[in-house]
Amino acid sequence: GEDVEQSLFLSVREGDSSVINCTYTDSSSTYLYWYKQEPGAGLQLLTYIFSNMDMKQDQRLTVLLNKKDKHLSLRIADTQTGDSAIYFCAESPFYGNNRLAFGKGNQVVVIP
């Protein structure tokens, strides 16, 4: 079954890098996602990685995937105050299906 775990809180200074971690249990997951949620808003897709990749870089975002350990991380370079939000990782355990399994989220607070 699906079970996505995330740590809860991260405080980081503006300009530093922040790293958010996530573990998942379903080895059949085909895609893994990172979403951002700002207060009072819906979820914004940041990036995703296909399960046959181990790294993906998109501007300030770097996603690392360790399939052996079922570990996913998101690194945000040069963290800005606008990056303060809750970050969710999610997996697609069902191929071609919109059923995403989300973690509990990791709140990132950027200190100016």
Add this chain to the structure above:
Amino acid sequence: DAGVTQSPTHLIKTRGQHVTLRCSPISGHKSVSWYQQVLGQGPQFIFQYYEKEERGRGNFPDRFSARQFPNYSSELNVNALLLGDSALYLCASSLVGSISGANVLTFGAGSRLTVL
């Protein structure tokens, strides 16, 4: 272009009542999914609809139902409301419902339901 729009944005109901939440997908998107997000938790999948047919259902009781209309908009209905149904209900649309690719969902801002 308008994104995914949901209504109402906030509503308060009492236990035992019924609620209907509405969602309009991005133009051209034929798949709509519903998620429940309880405070402090990640979203939980409720339903997916594609071309007016149910394509997936999460672990929710039969009090929860949904439908999709010919214009691809969708309604989520919850009967006999319980206190535990208080949550943010998110609608997401995507271009296709079942292809060999990433499920890129665009979420609306949600409908916040409070059950007293």
